[in-house]
Amino acid sequence: MSADDQQFLDLLSSIPNQIRRYSGDVAEYVDKAVDEAAGHVREALVYASWLPESMRPEAPLPPPPVQILSLSxxxxxxxxxxxxxxxxxxxxxxxxxxxxxxxxxxxxxRKTRRAKRARNGSRLEVVVIAGSPTLPLTKSLALDMERKGFIVYIVCSSIEDEVLVQGLSRPDIKPLGIDITDPTSAGSSIERFAAYLQTPHSAVPRAKANYLTLKAVLLIPSLSYQTSPIATIPPSSFADLFNTHLLHPILTIQSFLPLLTSRLTPRQPPPPPSSSHPQHHSHSHSHDDAPSTPKVLVFTPSIISSINPPFHAPEATVCSALSAFTEVLTSELRPLAIPVTHVQLGTFDFGPFTSHHHAITNPNTAARRTGPNNPSLLPPAETLQWPEAARHAYARNYVAQSLSAISAIPAGRVRGLRGSSLRELHNVVFDVVDGSDRACVVRVGLGAGLYGFVGRWFPRGLVAWMMGIRRVDELSTWKSGTVVGGPSEEADSYHGSTSGSSGTGTGSESSEIGEASEFIAVAGGANVWKED
Structure with missing residues (x-):
């Protein structure tokens, strides 16, 4: 049998199957059509009026009612x-x-925070606070650390500071006289303090003597800063600011570095005389001569330095420099196992410590600072003391920024909010001192974390716009020369030439020219920062 014959036979054998399938489909379709037609006929007969009732087919049962249930x-x-x-x-x-x-x-x-004490109840741990006794933050931390069982020493550079510390009337809050401006005197003071720590002390007479342990050095720079346009701040004010707010803290921590890195150990008592029975000494120390590793805490305000708003150049510059200095200090002391923590402060409620406000002096006038630092005058009254050119250029935005969410007071403040409780700050400082919190940077206080996030991720232009800073379309025209004289004298003063040396001008004119050459002349015939 050939392949063609086999293919033909296979085709014949498949025909019955196809016929069966097609016939089944046709039968199913016919049945469905007949059932549908019968249903229509039955429905028509049920409602036909001409058909007697007895001959009508039964009506189909209605579908069950749909019950709507409310969702839980x-x-x-x-x-x-x-x-x-x-x-x-x-x-x-x-x-x-x-x-x-x-x-x-x-x-x-709920954590219990208490400093370690000896068995007889005497205090063993020492904390040094390097901050002005006039600062509310210094007073608050000193009183809290003393209440928790520390012996607190506050660095004092003058007799007035020592009187303020003694005025706290706390036996365990003591002044530590160190003249930071004199390196020789500061080194001698640190050596005396180190010798004091290496000598056993007893809290009461005829009690066991114990060695004291330096636990931490708290560096608190000044928190008061001037707020003003850069053009209205004299160079002398910037120099004073860097000396008092930046250089002084750096020199303070530099003076303590030999003490921090020396790993103080109690001095060994002289060997006892040879005897068959060992003698017991009357003093003891709880650390078994183990070297102590004190902590270093650097406090800086963080709200202004996080977003760097306009008219806050002094605070933003100093705080940024201190932050960089703290990072370098951390890197240098980390191999020595001396932890450094940068405590970035927000806003706190210093109500009990601010009974006497110390306003910042405005370098442009002899009066007190106005605006947010002095509530007796509003910000527009402060701008009236500026030269006319500076007022036209900056006054509108300065007033708008002063009335924004951040008011221009020391350390920044969130307007309308009271500030965090000092208890939060005290707890954070204690946790850092006892080693519970080992973070290199700690943010504490109202607004510290929020403005840190805004400063890192928000565009600078958006932040300035939210603070009310707008484009200034009207600016003063530039006018050079500030001396009283003709145009030639004004030009000479601008280019720095001295008419007095040529013998053509009087002594008063030459002094005025020399003074004018030291400043930048602006519109209105007066220097921006020149005082009357």
Whole structure:
């Protein structure tokens, strides 16, 4: 049999199967059509009026009624979550974070914070606060550390500072006289303090003597800064600012570095006389001659330095420099196992410590600072003391910025909010001192974390716009020369030539020319920062 014959036979054998399938489809279609037609006929006969009632077929049963059930709260919530998955995930993360912070904060509040003491109850741990006794932050930390069992020493550079420390009337808050401006005297003071730590002391007479341990050095620079346009700040004010707010803290920590890196150990007592029975000494120390590793804490305000707003050049410059200095100090002391913590401060409620306000002096006038630092005058009244050119260029934005969410007071402040409790700051400082918190940077206080986030991620232009800074379309025209005389004398004074040397001008004219050459002349015939 050939292949063609086999193919033909296979085709014949498949015909019955195809006929059976097609016949089944046709029968199914016919049955469905007949059933549908019978249903229509039955329905027509049921409602036919001409057909007697006895001959009418029975009407089909109506479908069961649909019962609408209201969804439960859980089912509606489940449906909303299914429809908004991304928003639900964000909500869960936010709630988890808030819960974690709340539980952690509650646990930290319940923590018992007390300094170590000897068996007879005497104090063993020493904390040095390098900050002005007039600062509320210095007073607050000194009183809290003393209350928790530390012996607190406050660095004093004058007799007046020592009187203020003694005025606290606390036996364990003592002045530590160090003249930072004299390196020889400062070194001698540090050596005396080191010898004091290496000598056993007893709290009361005829009690066991114990060695004291230096736990931490707290560096608190001044928190008061001038707020003004850069053009209205004289160079002498910048020099004074850098000396008092930047150079003085750096020299202070530099004076303490030999003490911090020396790893003080108690001095060994002289060997006892040879005897068959060992003798017991009357003093003891609780650390078994183990070298202490004191901590270094550097405090700086962080709100202004985080966003660097206009008219805050002194604070932004000094705080940024101190932050960089702290980072370098951390890198140098880390190999020596001396931890350094940068405490970035927000806003706190210093109500009990601010009964006497010390306003900042405006270098442009002999009067007190106005505006937010002096509530007796509003910011527009302060701008009236500026030269006319500076007032036209900066006054509008200065007033708008002064009335924004951040007022121009020392350390920055969130307007309308009271500030964090000092207890939060005290707890953070103690946790850093006892080693519970080992972070290199700690943000504490209202606004510290928020403005740090804004400064890192928000555009500078957007931040300035939110603070009310707008484009100034009207600017003063430039006018050179400030001396009283003709145009030639004004030109000579601008180019720095001295008419007095040529013998053509009087002594008063030459002095005026020399004085004018030291400043930048602006519109209105007066220097921007020249005082009357």
């Amino acid at each position: 709260t859980y089912e509606r919530l489940q449906g909303w979550i299914v429809r908004h998955k991304i928003l639900s995930g964000v909500f869960v993360v936010a709630v988890s974070y808030v819960t974690y912070r709340t539980v952690r904060h509650t646990k930290l509040l």
